Amino acid sequence: MIESSAVEVDAESNVQTARRRGPKMDREVYTSKRGVASAGEPASQGLVSPDRTLYAEDLTVGDVWTTEMRQVTADDVQEFANLTGDHTGLHGDQGSESPYGKPIAHGLLGLSILAGLGTNHPKASTLAFVSVEDWRFVAPVFLGDRVQARNEIVEIEPHGRRAVKVRWLRQLVNEAGSVVQEGYFVTLVASNARGRKKPR
Numbered sequence: 001m002i003e004s005s006a007v008e009v010d011a012e013s014n015v016q017t018a019r020r021r022g023p024k025m026d027r028e029v030y031t032s033k034r035g036v037a038s039a040g041e042p043a044s045q046g047l048v049s050p051d052r053t054l055y056a057e058d059l060t061v062g063d064v065w066t067t068e069m070r071q072v073t074a075d076d077v078q079e080f081a082n083l084t085g086d087h088t089g090l091h092g093d094q095g096s097e098s099p100y101g102k103p104i105a106h107g108l109l110g111l112s113i114l115a116g117l118g119t120n121h122p123k124a125s126t127l128a129f130v131s132v133e134d135w136r137f138v139a140p141v142f143l144g145d146r147v148q149a150r151n152e153i154v155e156i157e158p159h160g161r162r163a164v165k166v167r168w169l170r171q172l173v174n175e176a177g178s179v180v181q182e183g184y185f186v187t188l189v190a191s192n193a194r195g196r197k198k199p200r
Contacts, residue, residue: 135183
């Protein structure tokens, strides 16, 4: 079953919002005005070059991008533990004694990988990262898993004269096609007019 969404526009506030239908987790094909991609093929390789910077005018509610796959390694987990100081046993040797039966990656490492993968899918003219909302850690990420990010625009609203506030549904998806993390990012994206403005 493919989840579908419709777009509603509030005439007074000029806010575009996606009205979602169908089960959130049942995704076999990702669709966008930029083309159609399978779960393993980035949608951003369709009609729009991934190297092109997208501005507010280029974005529409319902647009979807998927990224390349990235393997989560034991070195990634160790480096993240050293960086953050989180050496909880279930991420290392004690992982085999945990309910998962083997070591798992830090949840926040998965979130960080998702953020990094999505940087160029799309390559938006981002001015600021505003918030993370309703984030859920749905399932563990095991060492050796391959994951990719899926990014969908669910709301766009004006923010001043030269930017918009964009709400993205962001999901971390494993090689089996299962969503392991999901939630919303809110960012500010510049308009093309702002991008063309020359410094005084």
